[in-house]
Amino acid sequence: MERRLHVLTPLRRAWVPVAATVGILAQQGDRVREWVDPLPVVLRLAALAGLVLVFGAYGFLSWWFTHYAVTDTELRIRTGLIFRRTAHIRLDRIQAVDVTRPILARVAGVAKLRLDVIGTEAKDELSLLAERDAVALRAELLARAAGFTPERAVTVGQAPERELLRVGVPDLVASLLLSLGVWAALAGGLVAPVVVWWVSDNPWAAVVTLVPLLGAVWAGSVGRFLTEYDWTVAESPDGLRLDHGLLDRLHETVPPGRVQTVRLVEPLLWRRRGWVRVELAVAGSKNEVLVPVARREAAGAVIARVLPGVDLTRLVFSPSPSAGSRWVVPVWWKGYGLAVSDEVFAARRGRLCRRTEIVPHAKVQSVRRSQGPWERARGVADVHVDTGAGNTVTARLRPAAEASTLLDAQATRSHTSRATARPDRWMT
8 A cells, every 4th residue: 555755745845946946046146136126015925925835836746746655575666746756675675774863853753764775876765754654664664574474564563672882972072082083184274274375365265275174173073973972782683773863863774694894993092992983884885883982892792793703802913024014015014914713804904093894704705816016026915805895805915925825715715604604684
């Protein structure tokens, strides 16, 4: 049975032509004033009322001709008044179903439902739905994707969850203050405009230089705080659930078995506190952060839920050999390392900001060995591991003989792991 979106949807969609009209009026302000000034007040009010009716009709018709329906095998979304579009989303291709609650939507009791589908970059979206309907539809879609019958999927409800980790506000604020990137952007924002003004003697050039730098400072400090506020990670049968956000509240899901790469980020000033940031690469999804900041032990417990059997404490990294590496990459060669276990391939890089990338053997798509002329002269080579999310993890500056052995061994491990990997299914 086809269903419609929330009755407030026309108000949201009417803003599209309103914004376009306001933009045109702002750009052609002088001409508009020439046209409007000679008109009597009655005609001005009539024109304004006409615009309101047109915008309202657009919002209403776009809502009226939008339907969605859930069948046994797919979610269908029909939109369009003149040009009709029907999206057929197979339930077994759904990667994640996220519920988003912007601040105004939270006040009105509505939400957006966003779907990550394997093989597509853009997210299909149902906006707006009543908040309880969005949660119920999400549970129904995941239940059907897991193989429940249509009758059972409607009544199964949202899967239970168990909280694993919650990031406190003091830790989040301290982590932002201890991030060198934020301070570097702030220093650049203070110094660069002064230098540009002094060199060019043009204050507008200084302003143009200042704006993007202030944007970088905002995105790395206040913007991150608003997004990562009250970050909660919970475990449920349909994956790890992430709830976060101060103004816009997001409910995201890390689907089971779809994580291609896990990255641990350890800025220099975080290491004395034992803090790490955990990032993800999930094929077909834009969910990038798993844990914004946490102690290494707590982050390791969460990673063990995403990559079953992986224990960070058991990964022993062997550094790049000093004999050849120091001549290829001076100073920074000490930041490279490699660890291979029965479950994962892990590579480490960086000294000021250490990054450790972990790839399950079953997610490796291809393995490559590269060796430039200078590396060949020093007897070292790089081994690249490509994943399904389009990422490449590189073990840099390994001894040439070790790199050749690692290439063959990794190809064998990946083939064997894919053959024995568990199926990627919801609620299993």
